[in-house]
Amino acid sequence: MQTPIATDNPVGSVRPLLPWWAVGVALAVLELVVFVTQDRGIGASTAYAHIVGVVWPTLRNASWSGIANAASWEEWFLLGGFLGAWLMTRIRSRVGEAPRTVPPRPGRVAAAFAGGFLLIFGARVAGGCTSGHILTGGVQLAISSLWFAVCTIVAGVLAIRLLRRVMMS
């Protein structure tokens, strides 16, 4: 039996309203709609590198200006993601299936901060993330994105195994 890494995961008792394959098909159709109507693909990580410059102009530089267009789209996309998920959570609560969110342990909060830091720093170094590289680049069979996917999956699987060993010891 696997040892849980985080015990504050609330999802176990909540049923999916859509099967995994329907989510996959929906994401593919959504990607096509974005390509056709927006002349770009779905992406997310650039927003994290841009948002502070929006509220704190002294941090703006040439790199910030270079990502402004893409990041602006992604900031609105992420805001929409938050609102869409919040609405779906409200619908779940109407049918008596509200996710039970337990306050995380302090160690988990510190690990999540470090994980978020590595996540976005890695994405900016590689020029994309799961959305921009693996999904949007993957559907175009882009060499850069296929290479990113291989490196991410190998590192992720090894890191998960290592984390489980550390948690068990």
Added chain:
Amino acid sequence: MMLPALLVGLVFGAVMQAGLTWRCDCALDGTPWRQSALPRALLMAVGVGVILIYSAHALGIVQFHVKPFYPVGIALGGVVFGIGVAILGFCPGTLPIGLAEFRGDAIAGVVGGVVAGTIFTAIAGGFAGSVWHGPTIAWQRLGPTLGLGGGAELVLAYAIGVVLILAAVRIGRRSALTRR
């Protein structure tokens, strides 16, 4: 620009929440990755998406937007990103979906991500010409890199799409058989 992105995000967030595919449970709670919904949904999305995007391109409806290939920097970033996913259990696109449940780890992940993004933007000018970035190679899509174009590239894309869809279905079945 704002409204279409917001609407796309709304659908994305609602679909990912409805399918509970917004976090990588293999990283969070020890679920074997073959049973985890997010990797399977992603495989299905890329498989169906390859067929849709290449069909649309063949019809002249869409243009490709391929990111540059700089193998050293992408490998470095991919490894760091993979470790980040393993620790956090979220991707940049699914973090706001975790935020919608007001999860403490999602909030901490967003703060860490914004700090990292801000630091990278400050040093990005020097990164592009550094040894960490490495040279950029002119390879774009898999088909032309293998010397395929036109109809042959389309056939390759369809074949890969079908293989990915079958793989998404099969990894769950193999997992069920293994557990028996």
